[in-house]
Amino acid sequence: MKTPHIARVGAGVLLSAALAVGAADAQDRVKMNLASSYPSTLGVVGENIQRLIENITVLSNGNFQIRFFEPSALVPALEVFDSVSLGAVDMSYTTTGFHVGKFPGLVFFSSVPFGPSVSEYLGWIHFGGGKQIYDREYNKLGVQGFQCGVVVAESSGWFREEVVSLDQLKGLKMRFFGLGARVMERFGVSTQLLAGGDIYPALELGAIDAAEFSFPTLDRKLGFYQISKHNYFPGWHQQASFVELIINLDKFHALPKSYQKMLEVACGEANMWMMAKGDATQGPAIAFHKSEGVEIHKWTDEQIAAFRQAWEEVAEEAAADNLLFSEVYGSYKAFRETYAEWRDLGYLK
């Protein structure tokens, strides 16, 4: 199969390309602790961080070791940001959405109601100005962050009764995440943010009436189908959500450049892996839910339109209230407007 063209090139040029000429620079041994907001057993999300840690181990020949701690083993699951900022723990696997109370503008780096596809989202973050703001704000707080995995579209939640009219939402106590919670509040829902493991007991005890958490494979893991029999789609509140790896900024700067790059590249790859795995694996979980007597519902076009309008009001008010929210929302909207023409032109409907 050798082509005549190969023969034209001097064999020396080609064969000098061969392997290994001895061994070079030694690698630093580094150990770090990671306090996770998500349990290692949590399907795709938990697998993603285990896989990332293993990749870093292999990339560094075992010299850069990250020790995983389950949620609340070192610090409470929703309080990891402060601990990393202080340096009390080295790093965490979490989401900007868990710090929304403190940094309302930064929730755009986790998930946005009626938000973009993964591709458009990454386009804005990496090439539309998003990451400059994210880095600037996190660095101010002593933290370096990386988008480090994507939760693809979610379900809109689990309800005990069929939601025929949005009026039924009034007075419900519901676990809800991020900016979507503020949308639900417009319909009279009383929302709470609970970490994954705390949702089932709260539902079981009746402390909450309904809950949204993630997509079917993860919701199945948490067992919501045992208590609530009405599962709603699409997840207008989280069409795509990033999880992140955050590391204390001083400790990040103290790392060798090669290890800094391992975090960056392995997190970038984790986005790709988790997007693919999330999207590929929902079918069997939906089928399982059906087999357990769950009814799968889709919001009507009118209901979706009502949620969308409420979201736009929430966003405008939040932008008027908070300078950072306004800056990030402005950058995000400007990018999405330019993108809309390309999406319409480039993609089959």
Add this chain to the structure above:
Amino acid sequence: MKTPHIARVGAGVLLSAALAVGAADAQDRVKMNLASSYPSTLGVVGENIQRLIENITVLSNGNFQIRFFEPSALVPALEVFDSVSLGAVDMSYTTTGFHVGKFPGLVFFSSVPFGPSVSEYLGWIHFGGGKQIYDREYNKLGVQGFQCGVVVAESSGWFREEVVSLDQLKGLKMRFFGLGARVMERFGVSTQLLAGGDIYPALELGAIDAAEFSFPTLDRKLGFYQISKHNYFPGWHQQASFVELIINLDKFHALPKSYQKMLEVACGEANMWMMAKGDATQGPAIAFHKSEGVEIHKWTDEQIAAFRQAWEEVAEEAAADNLLFSEVYGSYKAFRETYAEWRDLGYLK
């Protein structure tokens, strides 16, 4: 901001996590030659491979060096596969689509007419059985491959005259890629596969009448707008296309495990980076084309339906003709059928 929970944990547990305890295993020095099918100057596609090589350099502290050779500097741009298979060059940056004549079934790992989004595509490859077939077939030929970058949706091509009716396609000589070429042939087009750099001169000399190559930012680089003033969308023939890194299998196995992992992880990350950059940057190129007098057209629904029907006929015939094509097409179709329910349920229209 220190939480009381931190105090509960022994300080030793947290602080023992600190940095660097000396230096460990030395790293092997490896140099490899890469014969590219795409020039380094080719916008997003060229940047992607330059960036990947730089990432590998940093990840390995400069010990794993990949030397880039422009198309045809070592071997002709479209003949890289054989050279890597033989070991005459170590690796290449190319696409399965350039070897479609030899391995018709493997074109599914490059691009498929009316094919999936990037997310669904990666879902099939990594979790739907695709990669098992890809690895098995490539390994048989002495090659290890990685999907190593995504070209997002393309344009359907550049024409000198407006295409009001598909009858006008009859008798046209056109540069066209992959399985889409066989669809165009059903409409009487005489197709040729030319490497990027050869298209403009062929158009200018009249050796071809029309050409498709890539998305607007890359088409702009190649200057088609200077000769053809009608640019068609959407790119039904290539909604998403993978470029790949291939490496001689023996040389891959001879690499240290950490370097093997660098190729895998850096290529995974490259998919994410290139998807984001491709999607984020088309707007200005389209605006530029308009400013140069190019008319931007969309195929009508009827024309798209005609292309789709022709594609289905082409695929069924190819599957009847070729066992590997049939195996891959079967795996691909089965995955897409399961995915369709999830897409409908999970995603906003």
